[in-house]
Amino acid sequence: MSKSMRRRVAVTGVGLVNPFGGLDAQDFFSRLMRGESAVRAYTHPASPSPLIQPAGVCAGFDPETMLGRPLAAVTDRYSQLGVAAGFAAWDDAGLPREGGGSDEAGVSWATGVGGTLTFEKGYTDFYVHGKDRAHPLSVVLAMNNAAASHLAITLGLGSACLTYSVACASSAVSIGEGMRRILAGESDLVLAGGSEAPLSFSVMRAWEAMRVVAQGDETSAYRACRPFQKGRTGLVLGEGAAALVLEDWDRAEARGARIYCELAGYGQSCDHTHLVKPDASGQTRAIRLALREAGLAPDEIDYVNAHGTATREGDPAEIEALRQVFGEHASRLMVSATKSMHGHLLGATGAIEALIAVLAVHRGEVPPTAHLDEVADDCLGVRHVMGEGLRDVPVRAALSNSFAFGGSNAVLAFRAVA
The missing domain is CATH 3.40.47.10 (Thiolase/Chalcone synthase)
Known part of the structure; x- marks a missing residue:
């Protein structure tokens, strides 16, 4: 095809x-x-x-x-x-x-x-x-x-x-x-x-x-x-x-269905380094694969629903992966981790966070990372959404990151309806 x-x-x-x-x-x-x-x-x-x-x-x-x-x-x-x-x-x-x-x-x-x-x-x-x-x-x-x-x-x-x-x-x-x-x-x-x-x-x-x-x-x-x-x-x-x-x-x-957005890309990779310690390079590969399948340039992504579990090693690895993929655009990239509000649903967490990314694109709104008031030094480099969410913001495309024990990484890319 x-x-x-x-x-x-x-x-x-x-x-x-x-x-x-x-x-x-x-x-x-x-x-x-x-x-x-x-x-x-x-x-x-x-x-x-x-x-x-x-x-x-x-x-x-x-x-x-x-x-x-x-x-x-x-x-x-x-x-x-x-x-x-x-x-x-x-x-x-x-x-x-x-x-x-x-x-x-x-x-x-x-x-x-x-x-x-x-x-x-x-x-x-x-x-x-x-x-x-x-x-x-x-x-x-x-x-x-x-x-x-x-x-x-x-x-x-x-x-x-x-x-x-x-x-x-x-x-x-x-x-x-x-x-x-x-x-x-x-x-x-x-x-x-x-x-x-x-x-x-x-x-x-x-x-x-x-x-x-x-x-x-x-x-x-x-x-x-x-x-x-x-x-x-x-x-x-x-x-x-x-x-x-x-x-x-x-x-x-x-059939005249309401379309929230397009699921445009999907990237999957394996860290192949450690059973429980995340690796930024593996996450980077999954993000880039999702962008490539979606036909999206890094600077076309406005929001990332981060995996963000609040663990000492997981959070900085994810931020490093975002910095590697998005370069200068990372400082403008809106990022939030909604597990701060709904918890970590393990095998279901990717679905609830994908749903959040869908609604962020559809509504033009970005939820915050709750309870975040002082960003750790090892998590700097992106535009963390803090306090309340951002309303009436352009969300042309969004990513939802899911990173797992065993080194399995999966990233979904959603694009607004043209």
Whole structure:
């Protein structure tokens, strides 16, 4: 296929379940613009010993209300969050749930830890309560492709139904690979995103043991995650899900769909240096690949939703990668890390941050890095958005960065509708 005949990919629907509560993506974005934080001190209800961590919790989420009792009964929480977000994106795209699917539409989903709550309950039943058998649906509740499968079944999507698990880059990969399927002519529409419910006792303890989790009590937890800040102390975990409806541009126009923006590029690379220590050169390769596929020059990018986890080594590596790619333009490049407000959703974080980048391009607004008031010396060189978000700014194109343990990097490039 010649470059002039290359398909284009439109983003026609957005949906999420987020720690602020509800499914309204526009309200979520408006809260981010005000610098609000959904992070709170979380006490694990089943903890055999005291465990209080700052976390982004979808406290008001009722799966029976969102999905109906039959579906809620056969799904792990990560699937429940994912199906609800997928439904919200589908509805936002103006697609009917009944009869709206087709064999040319598919699912591209992601999760990092999958049904960890189901596994933990099984272990607790065996080793704490002495039960002699597992729940009969344990396997189908916990499997990593459960969320994607339920979306395909309930919406009637007969094209490929795939699940990606690439640690914290998982859902950026799922969105990028969904785009590739449309560009290759394998699907006309892909429901892409990711979901995560990582607030099990074992997962929380495991992250705490790595000494990368920020601490905070009832009064300070909301500002525990401070990306790029001098004296930052680490990340906070969050749960939730986000989804984008990706559609062949001509198909979207033919049905009169609202187009938020174009998903124009996707870059993926591997650091191949260390299992957990990020490498700026690997991140640089992913950014440049995304720009090349999108046909965008570095100075055409106005905003980057940074991976920005607030860890000591992760933040400066990302800023160094941006300086290497963008050169003099880096000082004008608007950068923010929204994990400061919604937490780190692990395998779902790339999807929620891609959704934020989509709305930044569509609305011409850029959310801030909350709680950032003194940029660390090793994070200087870009235009950090601090305080409240920037309104009425040109966002011709935006990047969403996702960098993972294992050295996997994924970058998505979104371009405004011409």
